[in-house]
């Protein structure tokens with residue numbers, strides 16, 4: 001099926017349509033590469049929570065077992081022995097990690113977890129002065145990001161009440177307009193030190209115009225940072241070309257690398273190569289040539305790339321599933337994933353559009369570039385009952401207070417039939433049962 005004939009005109013609410021889409025889906029084979037939690041009747045459940053915790057790719061287990069076996073077999077010599085020696089292990093993720101976010105090799109490293117990386121990035125990139133000390137974010141902000149930002153402000157003796165700017169949607173609207181973000185930056189262009197936005201908003205699923213906003217922020221002399229927790233593995237990006245200063249993301253949502261997986265971090269080359277920047281250090285950020293001189297090398301000599309921000313030697317058992325998953329992404333390619341994602345999410349929107357708008361209101365933008373996999377559905381009537389019913393029907397999705405159901409059909413393992421089954425439950429509620 002081509003993009004051209006997959007328009008609202010030819011979409012259909014019939015089950016046969018969903019099955020036909022699956023039969024002609026060039027990516028359909030990848031579903032078999034995942035462990036899909038079984039429903040009570042033994043059938044695979046309809047898993048629409050890939051925006052929260054991606055499913056386990058089967059190669060992840062092999063990668064972990066391989067690391068355990070190497071440890072058993074080689075002990076400390078595993079750092080330099082076996083199929084994937086541990087010492088250079090994180091380099092196995094370098095290219096696949098960089099291509100995921102549109103970065104050059106040397107700009108992306110896999111380390112820590114998201115919030116830790118955000119904290120480390122603010123150590124380097126939030127350098128408030130008397131006149132330029134504010135941080136700009138957008139509403140709604142994920143709590144962990146709020147806590148990291150507020151504690152950094154306190155750490156610098158600043159009061160979030162006047163140092164934190166939150167750009168909000170206009171009255172009656174659900175998502176923030178790009179123009180309003182740009183206007184807010186321009187309005188306080190001399191006072192804002194850091195613009196820190198989510199590439200894809202966790203609550204609304206909105207994709208912000210990262211290129212345009214970065215351009216505005218940079219032209220105002222602000223540092224541009226991105227939280228890509230819901231963007232990485234979901235939509236294609238060009239962090240290097242856009243001139244983003246830094247970005248952080250996790251690998252357990254769309255990137256299927258397991259609960260609490262090791263996270264990603266991007267630092268633009270112009271900064272990554274600058275060894276004079278302030279930072280927190282550890283031996284794995286040190287120049288490898290002198291790293292093992294140990295106590296004979298008391299001065300920290302940072303590497304001239306993003307690896308300089310690594311503190312510790314990486315957790316190999318935790319990196320193993322990330323490696324397996326990123327290899328999978330690299331094999332399929334983001335453009336193919338995005339193409340299917342646009343169709344899959346478009347199909348879901350179409351099915352919701354057949355229901356009563358006074359019951360179900362999709363607050364995620366309709367515009368393709370402004371959304372990824374996720375649709376956030378505002379449920380006007382008995383939202384919790386609907387969510388309970390979805391779960392009872394083996395549809396795995398989440399509920400965000402006060403009345404939003406978030407669903408994310410993901411192109412690697414979800415099918416059109418999954419989306420159809422989900423919509424059946426909504427349709428039953430729509431008829432009032």
Ligand SMILES: *Cc1c(COP(=O)(O)O)cnc(C)c1O
Nearest residue numbers: 113114115142144202227229250
């Ligand atoms: C998922 C998510 C996090 C999670 O932070 P961790 O440090 O990985 O626990 C943080 N910020 C945003 C925006 C998220 O969506």
